[in-house]
Amino acid sequence: MRITAIHETTVPIASAMRNASIAFDAMTASALAIETDCRIDGDPVVGYAFDSIGRYGKGALLRERFLPRLLAADAASLQDASGLIDPTRAAQVCMQNEKAGGHGERPGAIALIEAALWDARAKAMGQALWRVLASDEGSTARTPTIATYGSCGHFRPGESLDGLKAEVNRALEAGFRLVKIKVGGVLPDDLHRIEAALAVTGAGCLAVDVNGVLEGSSGEAWLRAASALPIAFVEEPSSALDYAGLAALREASRVPVATGENLFSLDDTRNLMRHGGLRAGSDLIQVDPLLAYGVAEYRRILAFAESQGWHRGQFWPHAGHLYAAQLVAGFGLGSAEAAPDASLAWGGYWDDCPVVDGRITLPELPGVGFEGKRNLLAALQWWRSR
């Protein structure tokens, strides 16, 4: 199995919304398609990957460093003993002569390549990706039915609390039971926002995302006030890399804390677990495999976490869409995050797989199954019409 062509493009996903830390006016994402010489029913196997949202596309690094290394590699150096492309070996080739540390854009670029090759490999094996991942771990207990939650409620110019309530209600109507909204880290405004959303979801079915803006005693006051309301968890209370600051804030929250979407490596996640004051029995880790070197690194993260008393159910990967859902099922993780609006290429799930009572059953399509979500597949096949 050899790579025959690679296509990548940057997709504009600009939106007039913001969270507590950034606006999305000029946001982009990368789409990647890797063609192979493997054929199924006469058609070449193509592996796809579509970026996580929020840290801009990875095209620049893909073009400048990683795709040239992949294309220059001997085919044998990318394969396992069976002759299939081994995504882990391919990612190692891409990382040749890269210094340690500095986990920023690079982990997302490497993860995209690895993800497209996992899609291709699972297709070549004729299996859904989650089955391949579970099988690689020798697990027979995994199932294609997973928990999911809806993430919405960004800040939009001129939006009222009624607008927020309508958006949360749309998520419930789409089948989600747990809904997460953005808050600004500001009292008492956030309490009104939370109470408005809770009136729609009911107690325990709302989470809030502070996007890292809390700190010090005012942050502790915010957490004490917000966590007195019946919310499921508070996401990213403080700056991603301020572990000591997080440890202090953690004490002020009566509900679980979720964090990790801005940590892109085992190195950083290990530091979070060592120094962040999180509780292995209740808090949630949201490291996003598609921004953090991919499957191989995520396995290392899970192995370290389990050695420290964490359970896989406490891993709720950030951002998601189809690829993350495959990993949630394949690794037996807690829940997959989704933008509820399936009319977006990066929102919702497969066209024929509705969210029902906060759960979804993955289809039996080979690979990630991008072929089962028409608007996302169109974004991944732009190069076919050229």
Added chain:
Amino acid sequence: MRITAIHETTVPIASAMRNASIAFDAMTASALAIETDCRIDGDPVVGYAFDSIGRYGKGALLRERFLPRLLAADAASLQDASGLIDPTRAAQVCMQNEKAGGHGERPGAIALIEAALWDARAKAMGQALWRVLASDEGSTARTPTIATYGSCGHFRPGESLDGLKAEVNRALEAGFRLVKIKVGGVLPDDLHRIEAALAVTGAGCLAVDVNGVLEGSSGEAWLRAASALPIAFVEEPSSALDYAGLAALREASRVPVATGENLFSLDDTRNLMRHGGLRAGSDLIQVDPLLAYGVAEYRRILAFAESQGWHRGQFWPHAGHLYAAQLVAGFGLGSAEAAPDASLAWGGYWDDCPVVDGRITLPELPGVGFEGKRNLLAALQWWRSR
């Protein structure tokens, strides 16, 4: 003062050498030139920046995200009250709508832009950059004479200990008194390498760089053995982000430990100081401003460090060349690192400023003074001949 044009290019600096972690076969660096409408003696002021070496050029991110934001900004949003370009404000414009965390390639791209604008600003003021930086802090104690040390002794195919000794000797002949060589983290080979180099430098005038490969009990054994020899310091014993691992290794060293070249932010440096087990009275911090968001972030790092009992003399920035030397003088830091071979664009110092007894006196050229090093200036003026 307005930006009128920006030129950037990727310079190949491939070399058949390696350290303990990577090879430099395909290494690149970015060169950046920012033209302004400010004129001195009729010529437009141009600000230059040349990359630090070891983590590849930043051109992709410069072109994809940061230079477009800079060029789209209102001129007034980049200026201070006097109308001069304020590099700190310009860097903030480039960082608009960037999420926190993930300090990898981005800090190097931002730092390059800020560095070129510091060069332009200091030129517009008619002063050497170190004077501008010292003046901004209200310091009158800084001088243009600084300590420097030579960094060489990479691994090269087929090289003998005699070759290493000859290279160290060339550094001494070039005026350096403290010389750093690469080691591999392997016993007893490294001890032979260190003893060979010590025979040239004399006791206390040699440092060694492990490039992050030590860990656990074998790492402790290496440190006990190597630090029994009369070396000045051991650089980067362990993986950059494994603070707990570093804290354990630190106990095994009888000589100071230097580290930080792969930490690119205040966030990460603060974690190093909180969790890395370093000794504020003796160990060395090597965070490289040109890879770590530049002058404004470095000031924040110094402020935090001083609040924790660290002294500026313990800051020895990585990699260096002319820009880092200006910061060492302007901030009153401990020592500037240089590749001793001045025939390289990124080696040595200004053409007319010899290293004498391990010290150098910066010239009275405006800005960084790239105009005083012919081979580096040529690399920065490639666009003039187009």
